[in-house]
Amino acid sequence: DAGITQSPRHKVTETGTPVTLRCHQTENHRYMYWYRQDPGHGLRLIHYSYGVKDTDKGEVSDGYSVSRSKTEDFLLTLESATSSQTSVYFCAISEFGGGVGNQPQHFGDGTRLSIL
């Protein structure tokens, strides 16, 4: 299995509080991704990173911010959590990006976040 650790694995918090999820990899892969998984929607990309301090928005980025200060760590922050952000969050990593060298994304085991 790819060396991806997500923390925490479970979290319950209240509306309006800040929340930070961490993804840590030991593979030295360049690309890192944050997805959310909701029934009927599959996996939707929130933000991704193509290098240290290089990030870009995904499909559902509103209400989320990210930071990547080291190759191995990618943080997802909900500045003021809302009930609509209750979801399972997955981190993924990939050695390369697009083109002929398209590489598969490998996923962590997720963080289940409940916002009451």
Added chain:
Amino acid sequence: QQQVKQSPQSLIVQKGGISIINCAYENTAFDYFPWYQQFPGKGPALLIAIRPDVSEKKEGRFTISFNKSAKQFSLHIMDSQPGDSATYFCSSGNTGKLIFGQGTTLQVKP
């Protein structure tokens, strides 16, 4: 937003049967089409992937069929086993980003 449409939403197959899941994509620039398998409580795991320069790829009991002109691709699971019971996601993309289908929950009955 480009979509990937996956069907059926759920599927029940008898042991030894063939499971077929279909996906359709919109963006002709997509050049990578992986399928993922997910068990409860775990992250998705890459199952098999195909690029648009081939029409079929087979790995063991799993086969991807790809129709570039129709912008469709499908996963066939031959000799389905109870251990194949999981949720399957198709995806497609390029430039390092993937768009995922909505998922298919497969149940293989003994």
